Amino acid sequence: MTRYSRQTRMLVAVDCIIFGFDGQDLKLLLIKRGFEPEKGKWSLMGGFVQPDEDLEQAAARTLTKLTGLDGVYMEQLGSFGHPGRDPMERTLSVAYFALIDINQYKQQITDEYKAEWFPLKDAPKLIFDHADMVEEAQARLRYKAAIHPLLFELLPTRFTIPQLQILFEAVYDAGFDKRNFSRKVLSTGLLVKQKEKERATSKRGAFYYKLDKRKYSAKFHAFLNFVSDPGNLK
Amino acid sequence: MTRYSRQTRMLVAVDCIIFGFDGQDLKLLLIKRGFEPEKGKWSLMGGFVQPDEDLEQAAARTLTKLTGLDGVYMEQLGSFGHPGRDPMERTLSVAYFALIDINQYKQQITDEYKAEWFPLKDAPKLIFDHADMVEEAQARLRYKAAIHPLLFELLPTRFTIPQLQILFEAVYDAGFDKRNFSRKVLSTGLLVKQKEKERATSKRGAFYYKLDKRKYSAKFHAFLNFVSDPGNLK
DNA sequence: GCAAAAGTGTTATCACTACACCCATGG
DNA sequence: CCATGGGTGTAGTGATAACACTTTTGC
Numbered sequence: 001m002t003r004y005s006r007q008t009r010m011l012v013a014v015d016c017i018i019f020g021f022d023g024q025d026l027k028l029l030l031i032k033r034g035f036e037p038e039k040g041k042w043s044l045m046g047g048f049v050q051p052d053e054d055l056e057q058a059a060a061r062t063l064t065k066l067t068g069l070d071g072v073y074m075e076q077l078g079s080f081g082h083p084g085r086d087p088m089e090r091t092l093s094v095a096y097f098a099l100i101d102i103n104q105y106k107q108q109i110t111d112e113y114k115a116e117w118f119p120l121k122d123a124p125k126l127i128f129d130h131a132d133m134v135e136e137a138q139a140r141l142r143y144k145a146a147i148h149p150l151l152f153e154l155l156p157t158r159f160t161i162p163q164l165q166i167l168f169e170a171v172y173d174a175g176f177d178k179r180n181f182s183r184k185v186l187s188t189g190l191l192v193k194q195k196e197k198e199r200a201t202s203k204r205g206a207f208y209y210k211l212d213k214r215k216y217s218a219k220f221h222a223f224l225n226f227v228s229d230p231g232n233l234k
Numbered sequence: 235m236t237r238y239s240r241q242t243r244m245l246v247a248v249d250c251i252i253f254g255f256d257g258q259d260l261k262l263l264l265i266k267r268g269f270e271p272e273k274g275k276w277s278l279m280g281g282f283v284q285p286d287e288d289l290e291q292a293a294a295r296t297l298t299k300l301t302g303l304d305g306v307y308m309e310q311l312g313s314f315g316h317p318g319r320d321p322m323e324r325t326l327s328v329a330y331f332a333l334i335d336i337n338q339y340k341q342q343i344t345d346e347y348k349a350e351w352f353p354l355k356d357a358p359k360l361i362f363d364h365a366d367m368v369e370e371a372q373a374r375l376r377y378k379a380a381i382h383p384l385l386f387e388l389l390p391t392r393f394t395i396p397q398l399q400i401l402f403e404a405v406y407d408a409g410f411d412k413r414n415f416s417r418k419v420l421s422t423g424l425l426v427k428q429k430e431k432e433r434a435t436s437k438r439g440a441f442y443y444k445l446d447k448r449k450y451s452a453k454f455h456a457f458l459n460f461v462s463d464p465g466n467l468k
Numbered sequence: 469g470c471a472a473a474a475g476t477g478t479t480a481t482c483a484c485t486a487c488a489c490c491c492a493t494g495g
Numbered sequence: 496c497c498a499t500g501g502g503t504g505t506a507g508t509g510a511t512a513a514c515a516c517t518t519t520t521g522c
Contacts (some may be wrong), residue, residue, distance in 0.1 A: 003323045006280045009243035012315070012326055048241045051324065055315040075345045079328050081246070081289040089237045092326065094245055094313050146457070147381075160405065162501070179503070180485065187483095202500040203493040223380070228484065396474070413476070414512065421510095436473040438519040462511065 010171065011091040014059045015046035017137035018067070020102035021154040023163065025119045026170045027102065028134065030126070031066065032114035037088050038127040039131065044134070045113065046093065059096040066113055068107050073153040074098045077137055085129045093129075097137040099153035127200065145171055146227040148220060149190055152211055158200045160206035172227060188224055190215050245325040248293045249280035249364065250373035251311065252301070255388040256337035257397065259353045260404045261336065261370065265300065266348035271322050272361040278281070278368070279347065293330040300347055301339050307387040308332045311371055319363045327363075331371040333387035378460040379405055382454060383424055384443055394432045394440035395419065406461060422458055424449050435436065 018029035033043040046123065049058040055076070064070055077095040102117070117171045118124065120138065125131070145151050151167055152159075161182050169175055185191060192212050197205030246290075252263040267277040269437040279300045289310070298304055319325065336351070352358065354372065359365070379385050385401055388399040395416050403409055420427060431439030435437050 004245060004282070004325075007245055008285045009245055010283075011238060011241055011243055012246070047316065048238070049244075049326075051242045052317055055313060055326075076312050078310050079289060081283065081328070083286055091238075092283075094315070094326075111466075140460065146511095160501090169425065177486075178501085179487085182502075184484090199493095203495080204491070204499080204501050205493080206501060225483090227384075296498090394474090411513075412474085413514085416475080418511090431474095437521045438472085438474050440474060457509090 008090075011086075011089060012049045013046050013091055014049060014055060014062055014094045015044040015093050015095050015133060015228055016059060016063050016066075016074075017044060017095060017097040017134055018063065019097065019099050019120075019137075019141065019154065020105065021115060021151075022102050022117070023169050024166065025121075025171070026167075027117040028068070028120050028123055029100075029105070029115055030115055031058075031116075033127060034113065037086075040140060041127045042124040043127045044095075044130045045115070049094075055094050059094070059098075063096075063098055066115060067100060069100060069104055072098050072100050073150075077121065077133065077140060080129055080133060082110065082129065093133075095133045095137070099141075099150070101154065101156050142171060146226065147223050147225060149188065149216060149224060152190075152216070157210040158196075158198075158210055160208055161191075162201075162206050163198075166210075168227065183214065184226070188219065190219065242324075242348065245320075245323060246283045248278050248283060248296055248328045249278040249327050249329050249367060250293060250297050250300075250308075251278060251329060251368055253331065253333050253354075253371075253375065253388065254339065254351060255385075255401050255404065256336050256351070258400065258404070260401075261351040262353055262354050262357050262386075263300070263339070263349055264357065265350075267361060268347065269322075275309075276358045276363045277361045278329075278364045279349070283328075289328050293328070293332075297330075297332055297399040300349060301332060301334060303338055306332050306334050307384075308465070309374075311367065311374060314363055314367060316363065328369075329367045331373070331374065331385070335374075335388065335390050337390055339464055372395055378407060381457050381459060383422065383450060383458060383460065386424075386450070391445055392428060392430075392432075393443040395425075396435075396440050398430075398443075402461065406462075422453065424453065437443060 011036060020027045020029060023229070029045070029046050030042045033039055033041050040085065045062055046182040047058065047062045049055060059074060063072060063074065074096050077097050079090045079092060079094045084092055085093070123134065126134065151171060154167060159175060164185060165181050168181070190212055191209040194208040194210060196208050199209055235354050252265060254261045263279070264276045265279050267273055267275050279296055281292065281296040283289060297306060297308065298365060308330050312394070313326060313328045315326040316323055319327070323346060357368065358370065385405060388401060389397065398419060399412060399415050404416070424446055427445040428442040428444060430442050432442055433439040
């Protein structure tokens, strides 16, 4: 077969917006870009899509390369294609956002990328249109987490309800009533109470919970109204 | 500046999933593909992104070329990039879905694309991965329309509540109680009752309504819960 | 006068909000 | 024994769902 004639080909990259939660703040994993243009500036982790590679594969490969992690929650955010977004050469970027348990993240031996976690609110200036991507990813996270049990992806397997509440409060930059909050999350039936307590943050200790994985898979796409009035979101 | 070396460039296309509503069924606008490969087969309307063009621009241009319409509701659905999706040459496609008032659609003079409306449930086999795109677009439409006042984009400026209900029933393939339905849509405050009635479909006639454009813009992104239990959606 | 579609009201249930006190424990 | 964070219950309010009859008018 021949090729389509007279059409422009362009580079296609993937960029990953990687969120983490340290128990207090929502964080973003950024790297120092290792090549020109904009070498040495803060950037999202990204890479070019290879000839034999699916977009999801490229995104997963890119994420694994940076974090060493596999099987992470990841979702296509959208594509960014302004003609001048990369001044070097026209490059389309397909952005993915990922939610990882920050404790699982191990700095790779080489620390090849000079990666760092930044509080989302206090991130440095980013190259190209990466700030737009981050903003859109944050909006999407808020949007989806209001309706779907998404934020569990940011927590370790065992977590307490107060930890979960702090996470929601960080995502929505708002405070919630703890009685209503715990009633609501427990009413989903997704949580299984453990026998052990977390004893580091309080004297009394808070019970650990785990996700009921069967129910989690079943209800993941259901409308659960996790946050009833998240404000006007996109 | 030089270019990124040793990376593959690829074609980037946009494809449009165009929905319409004829008063009875949800419909899809398809064309007969005019060039190889798969010439003569049913396809979504699409086109290649031009060197100086934004993705949104490319999508809007493509839509206008087919329908003659401008200022139509359009949203990026996502990108499809399996390496073999176009057998001729690797092509990434950024899919957009559009909602148009089917009455505004005028077949262009030339009828260059041999376009036809198909009931969504009864669409022909499509080329490449276009069926996946359509399926994803339908899921997205259901998802969004359950929460946002989106389906109005499919109706003419003046419409009746029974018409609106038939539309919702078509989208969700479900029946709704008309008392609860009208109460719910009226309670949003988005509708302005007109003096005239639509008299074609019933003897008594049904009052026309128009959208309150100010409130529509303001509430478009709010969570309105148009359909309270839309089932398990993505 | 009757068939066909439009329009409307009530009640029971459920979910959400606001709010305050007791519990367990380490120091 | 007290400071700290964990855990729970209730009452009022608003939204939802289920349900049936009356209105209009072209034929």
